[in-house]
Amino acid sequence: MNAPLRPAARVTALPQNFFGALDRAVAATRAAGVDVIDVSKGNPDLPTPAHIVSAMHAAVADPANHGYPAYRVRPALAAAIATRYREDHGVDLDPETQIAAFHGSHEALMASILGLADPGTTLVVPDPGYPAYATAAALAGAELRTLPLERERGYQPDFAALADLEGAAALLLNYPHNPTGAVASIPTLETAVAESTRLGAVFINDFAYSSLGFEARPLSALTVDTTRTVEISTLSKTYNMAGWRIGYAAGAAPVIAAMRHYQAHAFSTIFGGTQDAAAAALSGEQDAADDLVRTYRERRDLVVSGLAAQGWDVIAPQGTFFVWIGIDGADDIAFAKRLLADHGVAVAPGSGFGPGGAGFIRLGLVHPQARLAELLERLGRVRAVAP
Numbered sequence: 169m170n171a172p173l174r175p176a177a178r179v180t181a182l183p184q185n186f187f188g189a190l191d192r193a194v195a196a197t198r199a200a201g202v203d204v205i206d207v208s209k210g211n212p213d214l215p216t217p218a219h220i221v222s223a224m225h226a227a228v229a230d231p232a233n234h235g236y237p238a239y240r241v242r243p244a245l246a247a248a249i250a251t252r253y254r255e256d257h258g259v260d261l262d263p264e265t266q267i268a269a270f271h272g273s274h275e276a277l278m279a280s281i282l283g284l285a286d287p288g289t290t291l292v293v294p295d296p297g298y299p300a301y302a303t304a305a306a307l308a309g310a311e312l313r314t315l316p317l318e319r320e321r322g323y324q325p326d327f328a329a330l331a332d333l334e335g336a337a338a339l340l341l342n343y344p345h346n347p348t349g350a351v352a353s354i355p356t357l358e359t360a361v362a363e364s365t366r367l368g369a370v371f372i373n374d375f376a377y378s379s380l381g382f383e384a385r386p387l388s389a390l391t392v393d394t395t396r397t398v399e400i401s402t403l404s405k406t407y408n409m410a411g412w413r414i415g416y417a418a419g420a421a422p423v424i425a426a427m428r429h430y431q432a433h434a435f436s437t438i439f440g441g442t443q444d445a446a447a448a449a450l451s452g453e454q455d456a457a458d459d460l461v462r463t464y465r466e467r468r469d470l471v472v473s474g475l476a477a478q479g480w481d482v483i484a485p486q487g488t489f490f491v492w493i494g495i496d497g498a499d500d501i502a503f504a505k506r507l508l509a510d511h512g513v514a515v516a517p518g519s520g521f522g523p524g525g526a527g528f529i530r531l532g533l534v535h536p537q538a539r540l541a542e543l544l545e546r547l548g549r550v551r552a553v554a555p
C-alpha cells in the first residue's frame with residue numbers, strides 16, 4: 169500500500185496566507201460580474217519610473233548579466249544604498265559589511281528572523297502587524313510574543329508590556345506602520361534599542377515604507393543605533409517596483425553577515441540586471457520618489473476628508489499608503505465580507521493583522537483619485553445604512 173504524501177510539519181504549521189485568501193475572494197466576486205474596487209492590498213498601481221525601466225532594458229541586454237551573479241550584493245548597488253542613507257538620514261554605513269540585498273523586504277525579513285532566531289527563542293512583534301512576521305516565527309520554530317500597539321498611544325509601543333520577558337532573539341517593529349499608518353517617534357526608536365539591549369535581542373525595523381511620510385521623511389532606526397539594529401527596506405513602494413522583487417537590509421555588521429550566510433544557502437543569488445536597475449533607482453535625483461509621496465498625500469487627503477465627512481471613524485495616516493478605519497467595534501471580518509458582497513469594495517479586515525486589529529478595516533490608496541472618489545461614493549452608501 170502506498171503511504172499518503174504529506175508536507176513537512178513546518179509547512180502544515182504555517183498560517184493560511186492572509187493576502188492569498190483575500191485575492192481569491194476578490195477573484196470570485198469579479199467572476200460573478202461585480203466591478204470590484206480592490207483596496208485590500210498594498211500593491212502600487214502606478215508604473216515604475218521610465219529611467220529605471222530603461223536601466224533594466226540595458227542591464228538585460230548586457231551579457232555580463234547572463235551568468236550566475238556573485239553572492240554578494242553588487243558594489244554599485246551597495247554604494248547607492250549607502251548614499252541614500254547618508255543623504256536621506258545622515259547615517260554612514262560601510263557598504264562592505266553593513267548592507268545586503270534581497271528579493272524584496274519579505275525575503276530580507278525571512279533571512280533576518282531565520283538567521284537570528286533558534287527554535288524556542290522569542291521573537292517580539294507588533295500587534296497589529298504585518299502577517300509575515302508570524303510566518304517567519306513559525307518557520308524558525310520561535311515563540312511569538314506580541315507587543316500591543318494601541319490607538320490611545322498613537323500606535324507607539326508601551327514597552328512595559330514586555331516587563332516579564334527576560335530575553336529574546338529579536339524585537340521587530342515596523343514604522344511607518346502597516347496597517348495603521350503611524351510613524352515612529354524618536355522615543356519609540358530609542359526605547360526599542362534600550363529594550364533590545366536589555367533582552368539581548370537584535371532590533372529589526374521593517375522600513376518597507378521608508379519614503380512614504382506625509383508630514384516629514386520617516387525616521388530611520390539607524391539614526392539611533394547601528395550596533396544591534398538592522399533595518400529592512402524595499403524598492404517596491406518607493407519606486408513602484410513591487411513586481412521586480414528587490415529590497416535590502418542595512419545596519420549591524422554581525423546581523424548582516426548572518427543574513428547573507430542564510431541567504432546564500434536558502435535563496436542563492438539575485439539577477440544582476442535587477443541589481444543594476446535598483447542601483448539606478450537609488451542613485452541621483454529622487455524626483456520620481458518625491459512625486460509619488462505627493463500623489464499618495466493627495467489621495468490620502470481626498471479619502472480621509474471624504475470619509476470623515478461621511479462620519480467614519482478614520483485615523484489619518486502620517487505614513488504608508490494605508491488608511492485605518494474603526495468600525496465601532498463591529499466584527500471586521502463579517503463587515504469586510506459584506507462590503508465586498510453588497511458594495512463591490514474589497515478591504516482588509518483588521519483581524520488579519522492580529523487581535524489588535526479587530527474592529528478596524530484597512531484601505532490601500534492604490535487607485536487614481538477618480539476611482540477613489542467612486543470608492544467614497546460606495547462607502548457613503550454603507551454609512552447611510554449604518555455599519
Ligand SMILES: Cc1ncc(COP(=O)(O)O)c(C=O)c1O
Pocket residue numbers: 210271272273274275298342346374376401402403404410414415
Ligand atoms: C510592512 C511590510 N513589510 C514588508 C513588505 C514586503 O514588501 P516587499 O517584499 O515587496 O519588499 C510589505 C508589503 O506589503 C509590508 O507592508
